[in-house]
Amino acid sequence: MLTSLKIFAVNHQKICRMHINTICCCRIRTSFKRLKTCVPLIRNYSSLPGLIGNDVKSLHSIINPPIAKIRNIGIMAHIDAGKTTTTERILYYSGYTRSLGDVDDGDTVTDFMAQERERGITIQSAAVTFDWKGYRINLIDTPGHVDFTLEVERCLRVLDGAVAVFDASAGVEAQTLTVWRQADKHKIPRICFVNKMDKTGASFNYTVESIRKKLKAKPLLLQLPIGEAKAFKGVVDVVSKEKLLWTSNSADGKDFERKPLLEKSDPELLKETTEARNVLIEQVADLDDEFADLVLREFSENFDLLPAEKLQTAIHRITLAQAAVPVLCGSALKNKGIQPLLDAITMYLPSPEECKYEFLQWHKGDLCALAFKVLHDKQRGPLVFLRIYSGTLKPQLAIHNINRNCTERMSRLLLPFADQHIEIPSLAAGNIALTVGLKHTATGDTIVSSKSSALAAVRQAERGGKKNRQSSEEAERLLLAGVEIPEPVFFCTIEPPSMAKQPDLDHALKCLQREDPSLKVRLDPDSGQTILCGMGELHIEIIHERIKREYGLETYLGPLQVAYRETVLNSVRTTDTLDRTLGDKRHLVTVELEAGPAEATSVVPVIAYAESISEDLLQASQEVIENGIHSACLQGPLLGSPVQDVAITLHSVIIHPGTSMTMVSACVSRCVQKALKKAEKQILEPLMHLEVTVATDYLSPVLADLAQRRGNIQEIQTRQDNKVVIGFVPLAEIMGYSTVLRTLTSGSATFALELSTYQAMSPQDQNSLLNQRSSTF
Numbered sequence: 001m002l003t004s005l006k007i008f009a010v011n012h013q014k015i016c017r018m019h020i021n022t023i024c025c026c027r028i029r030t031s032f033k034r035l036k037t038c039v040p041l042i043r044n045y046s047s048l049p050g051l052i053g054n055d056v057k058s059l060h061s062i063i064n065p066p067i068a069k070i071r072n073i074g075i076m077a078h079i080d081a082g083k084t085t086t087t088e089r090i091l092y093y094s095g096y097t098r099s100l101g102d103v104d105d106g107d108t109v110t111d112f113m114a115q116e117r118e119r120g121i122t123i124q125s126a127a128v129t130f131d132w133k134g135y136r137i138n139l140i141d142t143p144g145h146v147d148f149t150l151e152v153e154r155c156l157r158v159l160d161g162a163v164a165v166f167d168a169s170a171g172v173e174a175q176t177l178t179v180w181r182q183a184d185k186h187k188i189p190r191i192c193f194v195n196k197m198d199k200t201g202a203s204f205n206y207t208v209e210s211i212r213k214k215l216k217a218k219p220l221l222l223q224l225p226i227g228e229a230k231a232f233k234g235v236v237d238v239v240s241k242e243k244l245l246w247t248s249n250s251a252d253g254k255d256f257e258r259k260p261l262l263e264k265s266d267p268e269l270l271k272e273t274t275e276a277r278n279v280l281i282e283q284v285a286d287l288d289d290e291f292a293d294l295v296l297r298e299f300s301e302n303f304d305l306l307p308a309e310k311l312q313t314a315i316h317r318i319t320l321a322q323a324a325v326p327v328l329c330g331s332a333l334k335n336k337g338i339q340p341l342l343d344a345i346t347m348y349l350p351s352p353e354e355c356k357y358e359f360l361q362w363h364k365g366d367l368c369a370l371a372f373k374v375l376h377d378k379q380r381g382p383l384v385f386l387r388i389y390s391g392t393l394k395p396q397l398a399i400h401n402i403n404r405n406c407t408e409r410m411s412r413l414l415l416p417f418a419d420q421h422i423e424i425p426s427l428a429a430g431n432i433a434l435t436v437g438l439k440h441t442a443t444g445d446t447i448v449s450s451k452s453s454a455l456a457a458v459r460q461a462e463r464g465g466k467k468n469r470q471s472s473e474e475a476e477r478l479l480l481a482g483v484e485i486p487e488p489v490f491f492c493t494i495e496p497p498s499m500a501k502q503p504d505l506d507h508a509l510k511c512l513q514r515e516d517p518s519l520k521v522r523l524d525p526d527s528g529q530t531i532l533c534g535m536g537e538l539h540i541e542i543i544h545e546r547i548k549r550e551y552g553l554e555t556y557l558g559p560l561q562v563a564y565r566e567t568v569l570n571s572v573r574t575t576d577t578l579d580r581t582l583g584d585k586r587h588l589v590t591v592e593l594e595a596g597p598a599e600a601t602s603v604v605p606v607i608a609y610a611e612s613i614s615e616d617l618l619q620a621s622q623e624v625i626e627n628g629i630h631s632a633c634l635q636g637p638l639l640g641s642p643v644q645d646v647a648i649t650l651h652s653v654i655i656h657p658g659t660s661m662t663m664v665s666a667c668v669s670r671c672v673q674k675a676l677k678k679a680e681k682q683i684l685e686p687l688m689h690l691e692v693t694v695a696t697d698y699l700s701p702v703l704a705d706l707a708q709r710r711g712n713i714q715e716i717q718t719r720q721d722n723k724v725v726i727g728f729v730p731l732a733e734i735m736g737y738s739t740v741l742r743t744l745t746s747g748s749a750t751f752a753l754e755l756s757t758y759q760a761m762s763p764q765d766q767n768s769l770l771n772q773r774s775s776t777f
């Protein structure tokens, strides 16, 4: 039974790969933030509760807060919207850091990897645990760069709620849309934080409109800004009709004034806030029947009498139902608006017990946890981040990994605090834990207490499945399947400094792959070289740097190449016979099949069997036949790229008695390759959806350059003082674009790339690619 569920998990991954076209994306930023030398940080964490003296009792309350008081939260946004700066402020105000980290100075807590500090971007998300006004917040800082989109997806799966951060001068940007869609997919309640209200060009209304239009969300304005850009001073709390001002004598923003708005001192602001509150009440009443009843019954005459708590409770319900999104604003850099954001996180986002995870009913309180991140620590070995859904986790406990069907023992249990970890004796459901000693667990695996508890859960799931097929399948998917892994669009060879170092390189790549499933490694069957496949130029560059820094290996990368695909345009029927004698045994098999275009797009070959093929034969050899077909389609006849959108129909297979199954598979594979070779062939290239944001003055050179890159411009939008060029461009033409764009626009433009589809190359482009390849090799 367990095996069948594992097969389900594996198949599910295959299915995911079939629709990767739409998921896979890559994005290259025009300019890295300041590169600077990495200075190792020494942070003073003595303020961390539980680390002071021997206060075991307080430590106990730290590690096991009531579940209703836990919030598992992520921060998501477009690159540079200010997620890391916001996280740093959150950590500072919650008392866990003593000084304000600064992305620009490279000393943030969550961006703790060396490259992150140097480049100023978040590469790997880090889980951070802290308390705010009696609530335990597990915050996961996710990367904004689309090359690391899998990191975002992986983290979203374990969140109960999220804060979407926006740049007030840009509104909704390309990557915001992607992460918003991912959050929709995982049904995650959200609140929006309009950041950078101090920045020139900041506009609260513009950002709210773009949330409404582009994200198709219903914004609930819980705050209004007091001033914008340079004039930004603070915010108005629409629910309580108070103004929150950060005074200039509190440089770190810790202290602020909260004062009721008065007719005498703030007539205009009061009028504006009253109007906004009335609109908010009407919006909430439209979305929540219970609140609508209350308002109609008791407060229809005067909304001012409606207590803030009643409104807040209804907003909490609406946020949970994802019927609308509360919107707040501030400036993380200028230390304004962060404390109310923390209040909103505790007030409006759900606790773990408010989230309905269907698969929990199968475990009946037994341990069930999901591994969402693996890190390799030189001293401690693999560190696995787990989200505990039910039961309790304890160190020295043997646990069962459902996906890998293995039992292993963790040695230590830690509470994650970026690169600081506190050792703890147990951790209950709802929390995020860090474990030491799990050597086989990889990202996306499900952990339970024992094999028998896994079997019990499987039985429950099957029973549930019979009753309600749909929801059980959904739950199985959640329980067992790994994270959907987009197919890489770039690849290159990687070589160790000497052959003797090949095993070290293999080890490093194995560890990195366990951490980052979007990194693919394969061997070139012809040259025997190791091939690195990644999500983008930056992704591969970072992996290269990590191998050097973390594993001490100076490796050499070959030129970066685009991952093309191949297909066929007509059907070809062919036969092949394999006749080989090994020792005293004769292996003889004859195959007849047809290869042609599939009716619909499919990454894997669509396989069919002619009626003449007997059931008996299929029962005995279907698996090896299909293995042969799949392996033949991995390397197309033109470039050796994977073949897609192809249908294979098997007409006959004649197997001589005593022939080994490996020979059957080899013959099928050879026959498919023969058919593919004979057919009319077509190369498919990755077509990227491109969005370039550029100052109006630089628009012309950007457009002229794109025209030379086979770009197809769809639309040019106006965003504040900038133009946003939206279109499509083949990936092969956009390699190294960041440098070109930087030169063309004096570093002022940014761009986002996302894989749109694989498109057929024109005969002319296809020929020139083939000529180029044949002259290179």
Ligand SMILES: Nc1nc2c(ncn2[C@@H]2O[C@H](COP(=O)(O)OP(=O)(O)OP(=O)(O)O)[C@@H](O)[C@H]2O)c(=O)[nH]1
Pocket: 077, 078, 079, 080, 081, 082, 083, 084, 085, 086, 103, 104, 120, 121, 122, 123, 143, 144, 145, 195, 196, 197, 198, 199, 330, 331, 332, 333, 334
């Ligand atoms: N003016 C202004 N700048 C800000 C604000 N918040 C962040 N920034 C700046 O914006 C840049 C990006 O900030 P980060 O916090 O690194 O943004 P991020 O979203 O974490 O970026 P990635 O990790 O690369 O996705 C930095 O130069 C910050 O100093 C703000 O409130 N106002």
